[in-house]
Amino acid sequence: MIRYVDMLRRDAKMFPPLLTSVQPGASRPFVSTDAVDRASDEYARLVLDAGARISLSAYDKGSLCEDIICAVRQSTSRLVDRHTADMIGNTLLDALHRSSSFLSAIAFGIVNGHARVGEISYRNQYEMNDECAERYGDIQSLTLSDIHNFVPDHSCICPISEAAEDSGGRPFVSFGVAPDEQSIEFPSWQEGLIHEVIHHVTGGSDPHQDAEFRLGPVEIIARKVADEMGWQIPHFAGYAASEREAHLRRRDLSALCQSAERYEGDPSDFFERLDVLSNGTLASPFTDEIVGATPTPSNSTSGVSTHWQSHGQCPSVESLHLDHRPPYIFHFRG
Numbered sequence: 001m002i003r004y005v006d007m008l009r010r011d012a013k014m015f016p017p018l019l020t021s022v023q024p025g026a027s028r029p030f031v032s033t034d035a036v037d038r039a040s041d042e043y044a045r046l047v048l049d050a051g052a053r054i055s056l057s058a059y060d061k062g063s064l065c066e067d068i069i070c071a072v073r074q075s076t077s078r079l080v081d082r083h084t085a086d087m088i089g090n091t092l093l094d095a096l097h098r099s100s101s102f103l104s105a106i107a108f109g110i111v112n113g114h115a116r117v118g119e120i121s122y123r124n125q126y127e128m129n130d131e132c133a134e135r136y137g138d139i140q141s142l143t144l145s146d147i148h149n150f151v152p153d154h155s156c157i158c159p160i161s162e163a164a165e166d167s168g169g170r171p172f173v174s175f176g177v178a179p180d181e182q183s184i185e186f187p188s189w190q191e192g193l194i195h196e197v198i199h200h201v202t203g204g205s206d207p208h209q210d211a212e213f214r215l216g217p218v219e220i221i222a223r224k225v226a227d228e229m230g231w232q233i234p235h236f237a238g239y240a241a242s243e244r245e246a247h248l249r250r251r252d253l254s255a256l257c258q259s260a261e262r263y264e265g266d267p268s269d270f271f272e273r274l275d276v277l278s279n280g281t282l283a284s285p286f287t288d289e290i291v292g293a294t295p296t297p298s299n300s301t302s303g304v305s306t307h308w309q310s311h312g313q314c315p316s317v318e319s320l321h322l323d324h325r326p327p328y329i330f331h332f333r334g
């Protein structure tokens with residue numbers, strides 16, 4: 001089982017090197033004997049250079065969009081709220097349309113046998129530290145007042161941020177709930193989501209040692225995507241920089257507070273759902289479907305993406321209108 005853990009205080013897992021290089025002029029890169037450490041910053045350049053030489057057809061891109069939509073839709077019983085589902089879908093689709101680096105990373109992954117972006121499902125899983133569990137009980141016992149009183153550097157609850165595989169070998173991303181679109185935390189949340197997806201599609205790892213003061217290939221690519229997308233995020237010199245960790249703690253706690261405040265039902269239902277999801281159990285899916293959802297067969301000619309076809313009804317990408325400006329059109333609500 002592959003597991004890329006981004007949780008604070010957890011050690012990054014080491015991965016064997018991937019043997020990959022690019023042959024100039026070749027339509028597809030192929031494997032060489034040059035060992036490249038997937039946790040090295042050099043790996044980011046290799047991924048982006050190799051991916052840029054792979055051209056995906058319009059059909060392929062359309063199929064990737066359909067796959068992403070389906071993957072998000074099928075994740076709703078593992079996500080806290082519709083807003084989070086919407087924002088995951090929009091962030092990925094927007095990046096697919098506007099970020100050449102994101103497209104390069106995805107193309108690299110397809111050719112080199114890594115996870116395909118449309119195969120990745122999404123979860124909101126959180127955990128409480130033991131000390132807090134004694135004081136507050138489990139997640140479902142928390143209240144709005146509790147989480148508002150938490151201090152980011154000593155928050156009792158934090159999201160499990162990781163790119164991993166389930167027991168069946170299917171890739172998933174666990175990440176925090178989405179903050180409000182207009183919040184200062186939103187661009188950072190988008191970049192963090194892309195970071196986890198980049199783990200899967202490139203097979204890249206974070207720096208092995210916390211003491212290494214560098215970003216690592218996954219964060220380098222994610223920040224390049226953010227730059228191309230115009231997401232305003234603070235600069236950090238290293239993956240394990242204390243400033244970066246403090247920023248992530250503030251962002252994640254603030255996002256959780258925003259999500260709890262957005263919740264339209266009884267706040268206790270919010271924490272109950274969060275508890276269920278955090279235990280790895282399926283919650284009830286959102287009942288509304290995507291606007292204009294109509295099943296349409298994929299016409300992909302290169303076999304890049306057929307995942308959605310085995311998962312039943314999914315929308316035609318033509319039924320979606322993406323204008324890349326909020327408010328987004330892609331919604332899970334009716």
Ligand SMILES: [Zn+2]
Nearest residue numbers: 005006206218
């Ligand atoms: Zn990571």
